[in-house]
Amino acid sequence: MKDMKEMLKFGFVLAMYATIACVGLAFVYAGTSTVIAERQKADLEASLQELFPQMDAFEDVTDKVSSPDASITFHIVYEIQKSGEPLGLAIQASGASYGGPIKVLTGVGTDAKITRVKILEHADTPGLGANAASPAYYVDKSKKITFTGQFSEKPASHPFAVKEDVAAITASTITSRAVANVVKASAQAATAYLGGSST
Numbered sequence: 001m002k003d004m005k006e007m008l009k010f011g012f013v014l015a016m017y018a019t020i021a022c023v024g025l026a027f028v029y030a031g032t033s034t035v036i037a038e039r040q041k042a043d044l045e046a047s048l049q050e051l052f053p054q055m056d057a058f059e060d061v062t063d064k065v066s067s068p069d070a071s072i073t074f075h076i077v078y079e080i081q082k083s084g085e086p087l088g089l090a091i092q093a094s095g096a097s098y099g100g101p102i103k104v105l106t107g108v109g110t111d112a113k114i115t116r117v118k119i120l121e122h123a124d125t126p127g128l129g130a131n132a133a134s135p136a137y138y139v140d141k142s143k144k145i146t147f148t149g150q151f152s153e154k155p156a157s158h159p160f161a162v163k164e165d166v167a168a169i170t171a172s173t174i175t176s177r178a179v180a181n182v183v184k185a186s187a188q189a190a191t192a193y194l195g196g197s198s199t
Contacts, residue, residue, distance in 0.1 A: 048080060051090050051107030051116045057081045058090070065193050071095055072185040075103070086110055089190040092120065097178035099123035102132075104182040108156060108190035117151040117183055122175075129175030139167035147176070156187035 048058055058078040065077040078090045088109035094101045100123040107115035119133035131137035132147050139147050147169055154165070160180045162168045168176040 047105055047118060047120075048078060048090050048107075050118060051105065052080045052082075052087050052109075054082050055080045055087055056083065061089070061193070065089070065091070065189050067093065067185050068188045068192075069095075069181065069185040072182055074186075074189070077189075080107070086194065088115060089186075089193060091186040091190060093182050093186055094121075095178050095182045095185075097122060097124055098129050098172070098174040099125060102175070102178050102182070104179055104186075106151075106183050106186035106190075108187050108194070110194050112156045112187075112191045112194070114151045114154045114156070114183065114187060117148040117179070119148060119179065124172070124175050129169065129172040131169045131172065132175050132179055137169070139169070147179070151183055156191045160184035160187070 045058075048055060058080050060076065061079045062074070062077045065074065067074045072093055072095045075092045075094065077092070080087045080090055088107060090105060090107050092103065092105050094103040096102075101121075102119065102124065103121040105118045105120055107117070109115050122130065122133060124130050124132065135146060137147060138144055139150055147167070150167055154160075158165050160166055160183055162173060162176045162180055166176065166180045
């Protein structure tokens, strides 16, 4: 009988600790989720500003734009605006790369040219495929052009073919091709949405 009372007492104490821990975690989550959401929003706005420095607003148009390539997934699409007029689209998309999916943010202006490309996430090999996102890796050292920098001002009508109009990362053709494919799909979709003509 005494053992039963001890077990019940022990069980009650454990239940109390578990309840207190759950309540504490709920408060921590409630407090940090707002901070995390605000941080993500600030990061997003900063990234969009990198693609379109003159922007003052953006609108989610994800449901109006679809990927022309089944192997490329569009996660979110924003119409970038200034004074109520569209400047272009920013498309966050991903495709298969050497180490797994690579997520890329591509800006396409109303003139049907790439404004800028930014790699958001990747799991490719450090020192090789990871150079795609490195601001210190140049595909043209004399002109200080980075891998993603080479896409800026490129017309959406270009083939985006590695070793043709896209310089590859040394020993990382798969990563180079993965990024080029995402940018190409984004450029095509943006041009179709904006109704622009590329030159």
